[in-house]
Amino acid sequence: MNEQDKASSTTPAPEPGAHRWPLWEVFVRSNRGLSHVHAGSLHAPDASMALRNARDLYTRRNEGVSIWVVPADAIAASDPDAKGAFFESPQGKDYRHATYYTKSEGVKHL
C-alpha cells in the first residue's frame, strides 16, 4: 500500500454525487480563427478555475489564443426534436436570397 491509499483510507468517502462541481461549456478562438468555437465542456468549482481547467484540457497543443467559459445551465438551447417547425426548410423561399431580386435599371455599383 502506498501513502496515497493510506491517506484516502483514513478519510470517509464522500457520498456519491454529494459534491459535483458545476458543468461549464468551453469556447476557444484558434490562432487564425475569427470567432470562438465550442470545444467541449468541463467541471470546475468556479469561473476562474474553469478557465484554468479549460487551458489545461483544450489548449495544451497550442490550439487557442482566447478562451470563454459559460455555465452550461446559462445556455438556452433549442429543442433537438423541434426540427420540423423550428428549422423549416427555406426551399421555395428564394426571396430570402439577394439573387432573387432583379436589378433595377440604371443602378450602379451592385
Place this chain on the structure above:
Amino acid sequence: MTQSVGDSSASATRITPGNALRPEDIAQATRQGAAKASEDVAEYALRLGDDALILAQRLSHWISRAPELEEDVALGNIALDQLGHARSFLSYAGSAWGKSEDDLAYFRREPEFRSAHLFEQPNGDFAATIARQFIVANYQFPLYRELTRSSDPMLAAIAAKAVKEVDYHLDHSTQWVLRLAGGTQESRRRIIAGFKLMWPCVGELFEDDELTARLGDAGVVPSSLRAEFDRGVADVFTEAELDVPASPPATGGGRHGRHSEHMGYLLAEMQVLAREFPGASW
C-alpha cells in the same frame, strides 16, 4: 563542433525565451561537445534536476486519483513540466561526467541524489500536495527567473523555458490555497494541516553552502531568494487568512545526499524497471 561552453553562439545555447529548449537538444549538444558543464555547474544542475525529478515522480501518483478528472489533468501537466525540467538539468549535469539523463535518474543510489527534503515528502491528501506545490512554486519561480541571467548559457536557457511553466504552477497552487482556505471548515482544516506538515522543509531550500558560493554568476545564491519567497507567501496567506506555521525547521541535508525515510521507497519504485531490464524501451 569546436565551440566552447562559454561561447554564446554555440548552437544548442542560442535559445531565446520564445524558443523552447528540449532535453534532446541538450543531449545532442553534449554528444557533439558543444556543451559541457564544469564540475561545479554540473553539481548545481544535479540539485535543480533532482528537485524536479523527485517532485515529478510524486505528482504523477495523483493521476487517476485527483478529486476530479480536470484536476487529474492539471496535476499531470505540472508533473510533466517538472519532468521536462529534470531531463534538461540532468542531461546537462551528465555532460560533465559522460552520463545520460537516464544514467543519472535510474542508476544512482539514494546518497547520490541531491534533492531537498520538501520534494520527497509524501503526497498526503490533496491539500497537503497543494501546500507542497505552493511552497515549491514560490521557490522555483524567482529561482528560475534569476537563473535566466546566469553566466552559464545552458543553465540560462533551461531556466528561460522553465520559468514560464512554473509561473503557471504558481497560479494553480495559489488558486487552490485560496479556495481550500476559504472553502468549507473541512477544506480549511486540511490546508492548514498541509502547510504544518510541509513547512519544516522550507528552510533547507534557502541554505547556502560552499558550492553556491563558488558558482558566482553561474548560479543563484539560495538565501537571496528568501525575502521574495516570504513576501509571495505572505500576500496569499493574508488573503486566505492563514498564518505561517511556527513549525521548527527539519534537519535537511538533501543537498549532500542525506534523505528522509520516504526517499528509498520512492527511488525503488522509480528505478525498478530500468534496473531489472537495463536498456528497456517501450
